[in-house]
Amino acid sequence: MKKILIIIGVVIIIFSMAKIKDLSPKFKIPLAEKELELQMGQVPMGMNQGGLNMYSNKFKRGYGDAVFGSDENGIWLGGAEFDDSPFNVDMDGALAAKSATFKDENNTTIIDAGGLVSINNFKNGTVSASSEQLIIGTSYVDLDSMELITPEFDRSVVALILFTCQHRVVPNDGNAYAASVNFVLEKDEVVIPQTYMTKYAEGDPAISWAHDGQGWVTTTCHFLTDLSAGIHNLKMQWRMIQYSGTGKGGCYARTFSFTVLGS
């Protein structure tokens, strides 16, 4: 009887141990939100962020022709592509711009697409005189009131020198034969040889050597000269180089100026 009970007990235990096997098909599938996610580190084709479009060979910011872009050609503005843009700089640094405006610290336009608009900020100086100055002889003398002190330059510059002068031969005894004068620029007490300029008081001396010239002649000249960093003293000098008798040279209205063009 005891054995039977034990056997029944084992059968019950075995029976209760039998579990139902699950044969349901299984296949792991990610959720759509996971499956449609870019992998970590994966770069989307044609990334867009705000107005910025990034492609494998270029990036653009903007739309239509209002684009700032960069590609293998260089950088550009104002065109859908580099070649069509009104402003671009290529990889060699060559700039092409349809227009430009340069302003000073006061917001005054100095240069625009039409050219120079204002010279207010150009370093310059001008002196003028109108009292008559007479000269006799062939030694250089300063032209009265034709001296300029430049501002201090912080680097070497090139200056444009402009000079105009009314002059004539003044008969001293009513029988003068003075013919011509020299003008020259002196910089910091040194004559600049390249600025020699011979001007005849009136006409060609070969033709009118014996001339009682009293008519005013206007001489205009310009030079480019290098000015090193610092302050410079510029002045105009003159002399007679051909004359006879007791004639004198006469100098009347005159203007002397410089304008710094750049370095």
Added chain:
Amino acid sequence: MADIDFQIEFEGFNEGQSPLSHLDDKTFIGNKGQASDMKADIISNPGFLTQSPALVDLTNGNQDGVVDQLIRHILDRPTGTDTTFAIGTTKLFKLSSTTVNSGGSPSWPQAITNAVSGESVIRLKANLYGFFNRASDGEILKMPLANEVIDPIWGSDTDAALENAPHPVAIKEDVMVFGNGRYVGVYVEGSASLDVQKLDFGEGSEIADVVFNSNTWLIAVNYGEGKKGQVYLYDGSAISNILSDEAGVGDQEIGFLYVLNGIVYIAYHDNSSNGFTIGWLSGRQIKPLRYFSGSLPDHRQKALYKNTILFVSSTNIMSAGASVEQLKFQISTLADGGHATIGGIASPFGTPLIASTDGGSNHRLAKFSGYSVDSNWKSVFVDVTQGRLLGKIHTIIVNTKALVGSARCDLKIEGNQGVVESSEFEISTADKTRHVFRSIDLKAVEDMRLVLSYTNGDTTNTCPIRKVTALGNYVER
């Protein structure tokens, strides 16, 4: 100790078709909610299996009405209240959610001069543009929505005739980009400039589809008679003559592109399996998602339905996607497409419209309505052997929603790869939610699958199935 009883559960029907169902309709690979073969609705109420939607012709929507030809493309958005347009082989149609317009002034449908094959139709601002092929070239028509008078040679007059080719088209603001054989054409309404050859992809290429996404045009191009597919990015303003980026599908033909929630989906031909793939543009890679058999849908055969992409494959309408993204991405055969050859499909009013023809005199433009009895679901096969023991199914339990009226579905079990099968058991009875079938008359088998059929179902009330449990035990062979 060896198990003697087993159970097999089938549930989670929102998972669609098995990953290998396109290769083998008796596959063993898949999940408990996946089908080896199916035509049913698993997207309307995810988790439940319901009958496929039926097709009902729109008023005037067949050869007895005004649809006397295959409608090849349907505009996928309304142009006004309950109004949109479609293009057939030779005619332009105007339609609502219920009716294909007939008569009026101008009289609908309108014949398109010299048209032999409508390709696409789109609304840009105040005008409708239609792309169609003539005998030896192509053309763009323009029709102001205000007076509905067609200018059938607008494209030629404005720039030039088109190639005789597919003409997918997409718009963004006032820019229209379209395929033109090897070329991409661009029309910018703001500047009234049309260039039918804006981009040239070269000899042997053909634009398969064009879409706009994230400030960029995406252009799908097939090369060499569909032997290679490529997706290009093109600047959103469509001013440039230079492409921005590209991703290659490989040696495979692209059918269509579709943008949904910022994701670009691609349907393409999978040469390795002679089947087809829905993938997505993941970085510079086209990442396959799901596979299907049948045919490759083109740019005219895609639509949005229940948050999934609806598309054509052979004679069927398929769905790909997840109704909500917390579910799994599925692909499933949703419904029959009507006649043997399906034209355009679209959902301009929410409910899909499907055009088809039998190739003869029968044509239709129909929409989903009610339930179809041409609907079934077959699970993947399940091995029920254990060593030398075979499986004997003795009980089936089916959980449904509370059934209404004549709702019905029939159930049977196939065994040994379909060589043997049980009798059919009727799942019906109003208000019933649990259906238990005992004494299943299927002999002990090596494998089994569940077959659900709505052939005897109702067209008004469906039988939504949530779960099926098969109980069995191992027996000596």
